[in-house]
Amino acid sequence: MTLTVVDDVPYLDVANPKFSIRSQEVKDARTRSWYARTTYGIAVLRYDEVQKLLRHPKLRQGSYLWPQHNGVEGKFARWWCDMLLCQEGDTHARLRRMANPAFSPKLIADLQPKFQALANRLIDQFIDRGECDFIADFTEPYATGVICDLLGLPFDRWRELADMAADMGLALGVTFKQDLPKIEAAIERLFQYAEEVVAERRANPTDDFVGMLVQANRDKAQLSDQELLDMIVLAIFGGIDTTRNQIGLAMEQFILHPAQWALLAEQPDLAKAAVEEVMRVRPTVTWVTRAATETFTFNDLEIAAGTTLHLYSQAAATDPALMPDAEVFDITAERKPHFGFGGGAHHCLGHFIARGDMTEALKLLAQRLKNPRFNGEVEWLPDSGNTGAIRMPIAFDRA
Amino acid sequence: MKINVDMSICLMHGQCVIAAPQVFSFNDAGDLVWLTDVDDALRADVEAAADACPEQAIQIEA
Numbered sequence: 001m002t003l004t005v006v007d008d009v010p011y012l013d014v015a016n017p018k019f020s021i022r023s024q025e026v027k028d029a030r031t032r033s034w035y036a037r038t039t040y041g042i043a044v045l046r047y048d049e050v051q052k053l054l055r056h057p058k059l060r061q062g063s064y065l066w067p068q069h070n071g072v073e074g075k076f077a078r079w080w081c082d083m084l085l086c087q088e089g090d091t092h093a094r095l096r097r098m099a100n101p102a103f104s105p106k107l108i109a110d111l112q113p114k115f116q117a118l119a120n121r122l123i124d125q126f127i128d129r130g131e132c133d134f135i136a137d138f139t140e141p142y143a144t145g146v147i148c149d150l151l152g153l154p155f156d157r158w159r160e161l162a163d164m165a166a167d168m169g170l171a172l173g174v175t176f177k178q179d180l181p182k183i184e185a186a187i188e189r190l191f192q193y194a195e196e197v198v199a200e201r202r203a204n205p206t207d208d209f210v211g212m213l214v215q216a217n218r219d220k221a222q223l224s225d226q227e228l229l230d231m232i233v234l235a236i237f238g239g240i241d242t243t244r245n246q247i248g249l250a251m252e253q254f255i256l257h258p259a260q261w262a263l264l265a266e267q268p269d270l271a272k273a274a275v276e277e278v279m280r281v282r283p284t285v286t287w288v289t290r291a292a293t294e295t296f297t298f299n300d301l302e303i304a305a306g307t308t309l310h311l312y313s314q315a316a317a318t319d320p321a322l323m324p325d326a327e328v329f330d331i332t333a334e335r336k337p338h339f340g341f342g343g344g345a346h347h348c349l350g351h352f353i354a355r356g357d358m359t360e361a362l363k364l365l366a367q368r369l370k371n372p373r374f375n376g377e378v379e380w381l382p383d384s385g386n387t388g389a390i391r392m393p394i395a396f397d398r399a
Numbered sequence: 400m401k402i403n404v405d406m407s408i409c410l411m412h413g414q415c416v417i418a419a420p421q422v423f424s425f426n427d428a429g430d431l432v433w434l435t436d437v438d439d440a441l442r443a444d445v446e447a448a449a450d451a452c453p454e455q456a457i458q459i460e461a
Contacts (some may be wrong), residue, residue, distance in 0.1 A: 031440070096414075341453070345412070
């Protein structure tokens with residue numbers, strides 16, 4: 001690598017909460033170069049490079065460095081670095097094999113009627129008002145309800161779970177350090193909750209996901225006490241926060257593209273493709289993180305061991321160089337696979353469930369809420385890291 | 400039991416390698432390789448691999 005190349009490379013001030021992953025600055029950087037330098041390391045901006053680096057043998061999942069990047073220690077950082085996502089090799093394989101069956105695609109058919117009933121029940125509660133806060137009234141109770149169903153948790157404490165997940169989600173944004181007291185309080189409460197659940201399941205065994213983990217935990221070499229709690233916390237947090245954000249982002253896209261919403265209402269079979277299209281142009285997980293395990297050269301760039309690479313899922317999948325209409329939101333278009341669920345060994349564990357529950361939600365929402373529009377100011381998380389709306393007042397016409 | 404992987408949809412996540420390491424692996428060139436005819440003793444692992452494949456690219460015959 002020569003100094004001239006370094007000078008030509010764009011720099012992105014990613015740690016600034018005002019930075020937007022969808023800004024003109026990022027698009028210009030993507031036109032100039034396949035990568036940019038950032039506060040954290042390297043941002044990869046184009047489709048082919050993201051696809052290759054997502055599963056590159058010299059890279060590992062890089063999120064374990066996130067607390068360190070933010071100068072953060074504590075309970076969240078301990079959990080984060082020990083849980084499934086940040087493990088590699090044999091430990092990762094053992095935990096992943098254990099968790100897989102609970103998230104099997106075979107479960108979706110059984111869960112579909114539950115997803116529909118939950119969505120309809122939530123819509124019933126606000127439909128007559130002609131307005132709602134789409135996050136508090138729909139995406140939060142919906143995402144939480146799905147996880148309650150999956151883990152066999154009582155739905156009556158959904159608000160508490162949703163709040164804990166939302167506060168913990170702040171850790172995945174660039175304001176991690178500033179939000180740390182809230183995050184630490186949330187993880188403390190979530191671990192207490194997980195301990196209660198485990199105690200209850202030890203007393204009353206079940207054959208669901210938590211019951212299966214409790215069973216495996218009888219052999220501490222198979223699943224230690226700490227791993228058991230870490231896994232339950234991951235399932236609750238991972239399942240709620242991402243889906244809550246992603247359905248909110250879907251509503252934003254459809255409000256901005258009303259003809260697409262009308263089309264979805266007319267053709268409910270498009271809901272599955274709609275989920276993929278939303279995740280292509282507006283993923284909640286705006287970057288997938290990798291770290292170099294050794295120094296290697298890629299596209300003439302020397303990447304030093306320990307370098308963090310953020311693979312920009314949205315920028316890569318909406319690159320006009322990839323296809324001319326890449327920036328257009330069109331639920332009928334044929335698209336290449338997006339990176340909204342990551343990829344490789346750490347591909348999102350819950351993606352079949354997430355795809356299934358978001359499909360049913362969009363289908364029913366499009367049929368029951370006509371002409372959705374913003375009805376007040378939408379409050380957003382920073383437009384980087386894991387993003388989404390905190391509050392989204394909308395108005396609509398009843399179908 | 401015969402195993403087929405539809406390489407037109409496989410995205411090389413390697414979830415099958417995690418689920419059934421005796422059947423699926425990556426070779427030195429980074430390509431996915433697998434045993435096409437496998438003893439029934441490994442059926443549970445192979446089914447877990449087919450299940451876990453994010454792209455649902457693995458087919459099991461008889």
